[in-house]
Amino acid sequence: MPLTSAPSSRGLSHDHREILATVDAFSRQVLHPLQQRMDDEEWWPPEVFPRLGEQGFMGVNVPMDLGGAGADFVSECLVTQAISRWNPAVGLSYAAHENLCLDNVVANAGDAVKARWVPGMCDGSVVGALGLTEPGAGSDALGGMRTTAVRDGDDFVLNGTKLYITNGTIADVVLTYAKTTPAAGPRGITAFLVDTTAPGFRVAQKLTKMGLRGSQTAELVYEDVRVPADHVLGDVDRGVSIVMNGLDRERVVIAFNALGIAERALEVSIAFAQDREQFGKPIGANQLISGQIADMYVELEALRSFALDVAFEVQETPHGTAVQQTATRSAALVLLAGRTLNAITDRGVQIHGGGGYIWETEINRLYRTAKLYEIGAGTNEVRQTIIGSNLLGIKAR
Ligand SMILES: Cc1cc2nc3c(=O)[nH]c(=O)nc-3n(C[C@H](O)[C@H](O)[C@H](O)COP(=O)(O)OP(=O)(O)OC[C@H]3O[C@@H](n4cnc5c(N)ncnc54)[C@H](O)[C@@H]3O)c2cc1C
Structure with missing residues (x-):
């Protein structure tokens, strides 16, 4: 089942689907082969950002007169998702550059500073x-x-x-x-x-x-x-307003990192359950394994639908305005994303048996990746605190 045509992606425009498919194909071909060495040697390939820039995958949501692609925020999320499917480490570095740094520079810097730094950040020659x-x-x-x-x-x-x-x-x-x-x-x-x-x-x-x-x-x-x-x-x-105004977008982008990784975890688990034979048949023929695959699928699709819904909502909220409902929903999304990713990669390792516990298998790498998504961009506890205090109308201490 191609990941890029999941039914719940229905809200996406033709352009959005094109972007997702194009970045997916590039990432599969160029970024996926790099992930083993990056993981083994903690190596960063310096050509990666310039190559992403060359393809037009950086500065996605930046105006064209500053060197960006002039696309919408949802497109930025989709690029993050597709990169993360095939190379989660590049996906995280990309999100830090593209969203945590570049988006906030474009929204808040003076014209001279933007003219000096933003074009380089869009062509990948300047890392943020x-x-x-x-x-x-x-x-x-x-x-x-x-x-x-x-x-x-x-x-x-x-x-x-x-x-x-x-x-x-x-x-x-x-x-x-x-x-x-x-x-x-x-x-x-x-x-x-x-x-x-x-x-x-x-x-x-x-x-x-x-x-x-x-x-x-x-x-x-x-x-x-x-x-x-x-x-x-x-x-x-007034730095606090920059932190607070950027947070909703950051949390949505981080959720799309998790979504891409979860998609890949399901994909490799399905392939393994089809190929690996025990007792003379594929392990996927056992209901206990196919039930795990079904649960992973349900968790993933629920995350995908919520992620797209919140991404469109945040996109419609002008950058620089903090809306309580959007803050609650983006915190809820990233909370769901971290938990879902950890649940899916955990099931994936179980399906892979002993191989899942071995360092260099892809599912093991995805499993080790997952925990960050319950810690970065505010921990699960911080996310719960935001959601709970907004719903209750009681300010957390
Ligand atoms: C791989 C990685 C990349 C990162 N990248 C960046 C980056 O690019 N830029 C950046 O600025 N930061 C970055 N961070 C930092 C990240 O945002 C913090 O680690 C995170 O906010 C948690 O802070 P802490 O690690 O100090 O944990 P602490 O705040 O010390 O929390 C420890 C534990 O206590 C809990 N806790 C704390 N306060 C409360 C409370 N009031 N109620 C209930 N529980 C509470 C936490 O939830 C957590 O479980 C990164 C972290 C990692 C691991």
Whole structure:
């Protein structure tokens, strides 16, 4: 059954289906063969982003006059989904670049900064990252933030540490949050676009992960890093609104990463259950195995329908407006996506038997990948807190 023509994709336009099919074909041919080495050696292939740029798969939702494809937000989600099917590590790095960094730069930077950085981010020659999390500031990213930025003439001077930053070792620019008015707490945070060649910026360590190992995750240190004042995104002390306004989109994109990975997990599990014979017949002939496949399918299709529904809703919500219903539904989507992906990859490993437990099998790689999707973009608990407090009308402490 071709994954790209699932019935619940019915809301997609002809163009959307074309995009999904084109990126799927490219990713199958070009990105899938890279995944084993990326996982084994924690290797990042430097040509990947320029190749995605060449194909028009970067800057999907960026206006054409800035070098983007000028397509809609749903298209960005579909590109993420198709890449993640065939190479989840590239899918995560892509989402960090394309959505967490680039989308927020386009929505909030001044014209000169956009003209300088955005075309390169759309052709893949400039790699972006988002630096929000810190050693002492994870779920409480805003309240616990210690990184500071102090105005000095035409510049701000940044000091601090960021942790678990996707693309950290390969980034040319990092959208970095820092406290400009520490006494004001979360209301004193500013967003900066930091050029990683600036003196004082360094990668303190590359982190070794259980999954998504080709995606480069790092700890970043800022020691008296000078950032020109025109590289402030939005207004000084108003960084919180950039974080909050970007979050709904980020959560939807991350859910499409999970959707693509879950599709692939089902596909390899079906193939295995058809091929592997025990007791003289394919294991899929056993109702206990076909029932698992059926459950995986049901879980996947429910996720796909919800994902598309929320993606269209978020697309219709103008960038920069925080709508409570959209925030609730995007948190619900990413919560469902992480849980569904983990359930599907767990069943997939079970279907693969001993092979599922072996490091280099694809289902094992997908299984190791899945856990991040219950942690990144706000943990499951944070997502539950948002949904619960919005439904109850009681603010979480
Ligand atoms: C592979 C990877 C890539 C990442 N990429 C990026 C990136 O590109 N940029 C970036 O800025 N960050 C990134 N992150 C960071 C990620 O967003 C954080 O790990 C996440 O927000 C959780 O923060 P923490 O790890 O500090 O956990 P903590 O906040 O310390 O949480 C630990 C546990 O306590 C729970 N908990 C905390 N507070 C509460 C509460 N109030 N109620 C109930 N439970 C609670 C959490 O849910 C969790 O189970 C990445 C992380 C990983 C692993």
